[in-house]
Amino acid sequence: MQADPLSQTxxxxxxxTRRAILKRLTAGPANVKELAExxxxxxxxxxxxxxxxxxxxxxxxxxxxxxxxxxxxxxxxQHVASWMESYRAFWEGRLDRLGTYLQELQKESRxxxxxxx
Amino acid sequence: MQADPLSQTxxxxxxxTRRAILKRLTAGPANVKELAExxxxxxxxxxxxxxxxxxxxxxxxxxxxxxxxxxxxxxxxQHVASWMESYRAFWEGRLDRLGTYLQELQKESRxxxxxxx
Numbered sequence: 001m002q003a004d005p006l007s008q009t010x011x012x013x014x015x016x017t018r019r020a021i022l023k024r025l026t027a028g029p030a031n032v033k034e035l036a037e038x039x040x041x042x043x044x045x046x047x048x049x050x051x052x053x054x055x056x057x058x059x060x061x062x063x064x065x066x067x068x069x070x071x072x073x074x075x076x077x078q079h080v081a082s083w084m085e086s087y088r089a090f091w092e093g094r095l096d097r098l099g100t101y102l103q104e105l106q107k108e109s110r111x112x113x114x115x116x117x
Numbered sequence: 118m119q120a121d122p123l124s125q126t127x128x129x130x131x132x133x134t135r136r137a138i139l140k141r142l143t144a145g146p147a148n149v150k151e152l153a154e155x156x157x158x159x160x161x162x163x164x165x166x167x168x169x170x171x172x173x174x175x176x177x178x179x180x181x182x183x184x185x186x187x188x189x190x191x192x193x194x195q196h197v198a199s200w201m202e203s204y205r206a207f208w209e210g211r212l213d214r215l216g217t218y219l220q221e222l223q224k225e226s227r228x229x230x231x232x233x234x
Contacts, residue, residue: 007131014120014127026207074208077201084198090143091191
């Protein structure tokens with residue numbers, strides 16, 4: 001079964017090596033050898049990760065150049081970002097409620113101290 | 118091997134049913150029966166998804182109540198959001214460069230038209 005694009009993006013991001021590869025690519029295109037260097041990984045192991053990232057559309061690989069440099073693609077990450085946006089209201093609401101609760105606790109504790117005097 | 122928290126969150130989000138369950142929970146707590154309704158899924162199938170979400174810390178289930186209602190947890194989503202932030206600069210830069218390129222094309226085409234007159 002072919003996963004929907006957003007599921008495919010999330011599955012590709014569910015690996016620290018693949019996320020580190022994407023991070024490296026924000027600095028500019030790189031080939032497999034350059035991408036493998038910081039990881040102490042074999043070329044084929046890195047190539048496997050690159051295939052997952054490529055299938056998810058997170059990177060684009062040049063077909064013509066010998067070294068086939070990889071480039072980061074922005075579109076799937078923007079898709080994740082807009083998905084996240086609908087949850088922002090939720091967690092910001094959470095923080096607001098927590099703030100109100102802490103203010104209430106402070107008021108209560110001030111009242112208690114005043115009663116003690 | 119235990120995956121790192123961010124990888125676990127991304128893996129849990131890599132499924133449309135689990136994302137729909139989270140969406141439903143932004144409206145407030147719900148039990149398994151309520152969560153199963155819109156999906157035409159068996160209780161055990163939904164429970165399996167809930168276990169994945171719970172292990173990733175995306176939901177919290179009450180231990181004492183009979184119905185064990187589920188609640189959304191904000192922390193892992195905030196973690197994803199701050200991870201995303203480091204890529205915002207990248208794709209915004211991309212859009213800026215695309216904008217500059219389009220402006221250059223427009224100027225070029227205006228110049229070409231002027232030359233034709």
